[in-house]
Amino acid sequence: MMDIAEIQKLIKALDQSxxxxxxxxxxxxxxxLKKNLNDDLQFVRKVSEGSVSNNKMIQEDYSIPHAQVNESNQENVEKLTENLHEIKSPMVGTFYDSSSPDxxxxxxxxxEINEGSAVCIVEAMKLFNEIESDVRGEVVEILVGNGELVEYGQTLFLVNKK
Structure with a gap:
């Protein structure tokens, strides 16, 4: 049987890898051991008890938060994101950040962008659709890389509204 120190070493090794x-x-x-997308570490332990013919499994799930956000930090994050607007993809397709590769x-x-400004192109079935901003503001984050596939409703840009 593994002791807790061995398990902790494995968790630490996974967390740092x-x-x-x-x-x-x-x-x-x-x-x-599995890492979740939100950087939490999930610990699943399965133990076989008894003989091969009596293969009873015990499963335990644990979640170990990687970083915890206190309430004051959460309020600050909400204030910062309150003025952010998401520009979303109106269709499924391939995202392009410019009109041509060069x-x-x-x-x-x-x-700074204005309402109606072109922000990207989404290509769907060989049709190149120019996507326009629906707000005026400053681009604070681009969430998609050039040439990536995007889903309908996927956030492409975060804009600080003016």
Missing amino acids: SIGELEYNKEDMKLL AEPYVEIGK
């Missing part, structure tokens, strides 16, 4: 999942087998115990991007972080 770039891998997302670790499976460890030792004698009659199977340990599966052209300058329509927008960059820190650039």
Whole structure:
């Protein structure tokens, strides 16, 4: 049986690595560690008890938060994001940040945009659709890379409204 120190070493090793999942087998115990997308560490322990014919499994799930946000930080985040507007994709397709591979991007972080300004192109079935901003403001984040597939309703840009 594994002791808690061994499990903690495995959790620390997974947390500091770039891998997302670790499976460890030792004698009659199977340990599966997974990182969640929100950087929480999920710990799942499965233990076989008894003989092979009597293969009863016990499963325990634990969540270990990577970083916890206190209430005052949460309020600050809400105030900062209160004035942010999301520009979303109106369709499924391929995101392009400029009109051609050698052209300058329509927008960059820190650039002021107006309502109706072109911000990108989404190509769907060989049709190139110019996407326009529906607000006036400053681009604070570009959430999609050039050439990436985007979903309907996926946020492409965050704009600080003016």
